[in-house]
Amino acid sequence: MSTSTPQVHQLFDAASSTYTYLVFDPTTLDAVIIDPVVEQLERDQTVIQAKGLKLCWALETHAHADHITSAGLLAEHFGVKTAAPEGCHIGTAAVQLVDGQMMPFGSFALKALHTPGHTAGSMCFYLSTPEASHVFTGDTLLINGCGRTDFQSGSAEAMYHSLTEILYKLPEHTTVWPGHDYHGRTHSSISHEMQFNIRTAGQNLEQFKTTMDNLNLPKPKRIDEAVPANLTSGMRHDAGGEATRANLYSVQKAANYAGDVSPELAWQWVQTGQAILVDVRSDAERAWVGFVPDAKALAWKQWPAMEVNPVFDVEIQALAKDGQKVVLLCRSGVRSIAAAQRATQLGVQAYNILEGFEGDPDAHAHRGLLGGWRKRGLPWRQN
Numbered sequence: 144m145s146t147s148t149p150q151v152h153q154l155f156d157a158a159s160s161t162y163t164y165l166v167f168d169p170t171t172l173d174a175v176i177i178d179p180v181v182e183q184l185e186r187d188q189t190v191i192q193a194k195g196l197k198l199c200w201a202l203e204t205h206a207h208a209d210h211i212t213s214a215g216l217l218a219e220h221f222g223v224k225t226a227a228p229e230g231c232h233i234g235t236a237a238v239q240l241v242d243g244q245m246m247p248f249g250s251f252a253l254k255a256l257h258t259p260g261h262t263a264g265s266m267c268f269y270l271s272t273p274e275a276s277h278v279f280t281g282d283t284l285l286i287n288g289c290g291r292t293d294f295q296s297g298s299a300e301a302m303y304h305s306l307t308e309i310l311y312k313l314p315e316h317t318t319v320w321p322g323h324d325y326h327g328r329t330h331s332s333i334s335h336e337m338q339f340n341i342r343t344a345g346q347n348l349e350q351f352k353t354t355m356d357n358l359n360l361p362k363p364k365r366i367d368e369a370v371p372a373n374l375t376s377g378m379r380h381d382a383g384g385e386a387t388r389a390n391l392y393s394v395q396k397a398a399n400y401a402g403d404v405s406p407e408l409a410w411q412w413v414q415t416g417q418a419i420l421v422d423v424r425s426d427a428e429r430a431w432v433g434f435v436p437d438a439k440a441l442a443w444k445q446w447p448a449m450e451v452n453p454v455f456d457v458e459i460q461a462l463a464k465d466g467q468k469v470v471l472l473c474r475s476g477v478r479s480i481a482a483a484q485r486a487t488q489l490g491v492q493a494y495n496i497l498e499g500f501e502g503d504p505d506a507h508a509h510r511g512l513l514g515g516w517r518k519r520g521l522p523w524r525q526n
């Protein structure tokens with residue numbers, strides 16, 4: 144059991160005034176990212192790399208209306224496990240959080256607290272150790288304020304209950320880390336908010352409801368774009384498209400690599416010894432989602448380095464040294480294109496397998512239903 148105390152690194156997106164948090168165990172360097180913003184993906188990668196962190200989780204406090212999350216990209220490229228509140232209907236999140244659920248990282252764990260009000264599904268994440276406690280409050284509790292309750296299944300009554308009966312019942316010294324601040328303030332405490340928060344201090348439920356009903360806030364600028372995108376963890380699947388699903392045993396030539404093959408044809412080539420199957424997903428993704436038998440595991444990008452796998456070049460050339468074709472498989476057929484392009488530059492006859500292992504998300508943001516290796520009935524196993 145570690146005696147170290149968890150570290151909180153706060154990051155700010157000026158365009159949306161959003162705070163993103165990296166919370167980590169300084170001993171094991173296992174880390175969690177809370178409410179990542181897609182425009183800040185490179186910044187976040189740089190920080191994670193500089194600190195040598197191993198990112199375990201990408202968490203959402205709710206389906207945001209003001210920015211788009213990078214959780215889907217973090218999962219796609221780096222094998223991070225995504226989690227979001229069950230009541231937010233973010234179907235692409237690998238873990239659907241319920242009240243009280245623990246998310247372990249290193250020697251610590253965050254606890255999900257269901258705090259409806261800003262949205263019906265909204266959650267806060269609480270971290271308690273003997274030395275300190277922290278609560279990441281998303282758009283529920285803000286410094287001297289709270290999230291609006293007038294759209295996206297919001298409820299002033301539920302908000303009042305979440306603030307006064309859930310968050311204000313946490314230990315008074317708990318540090319409050321909000322999802323936004325528009326005045327440059329970084330954090331607060333439960334005791335400070337209980338005493339001074341203008342929305343709740345000395346206000347009963349009826350007074351609170353009157354305040355919330357009369358805020359007359361403008362509609363968030365990006366709501367029409369951000370909410371649908373965030374319901375699929377920020378992924379916009381316009382690559383590929385319907386044409387790629389047309390023919391069962393097809394191959395199409397590509398500009399910068401040998402071509403795109405259907406999963407069926409790729410498997411036929413592998414079985415008849417015409418090609419080597421290379422799974423370019425990360426080790427973590429394979430472990431969580433499933434393995435393809437007979438595939439060589441060679442990640443294109445791998446945690447924690449977050450860069451192209453340094454041994455990719457050498458190993459792909461070694462695999463194809465007898466001039467054999469390689470067929471590359473990733474999660475949804477995006478990363479495998481980048482890997483095929485690189486292999487081609489190295490003189491390898493490299494094909495991209497269309498749709499990847501899981502295919503694109505469907506209209507309800509569920510993966511594995513529209514296509515991909517597994518859906519098409521090709522061999523795979525969980526462990």
Ligand SMILES: [Fe+2]
Pocket residue numbers: 205206207208209261282290
């Ligand atoms: Fe929000």
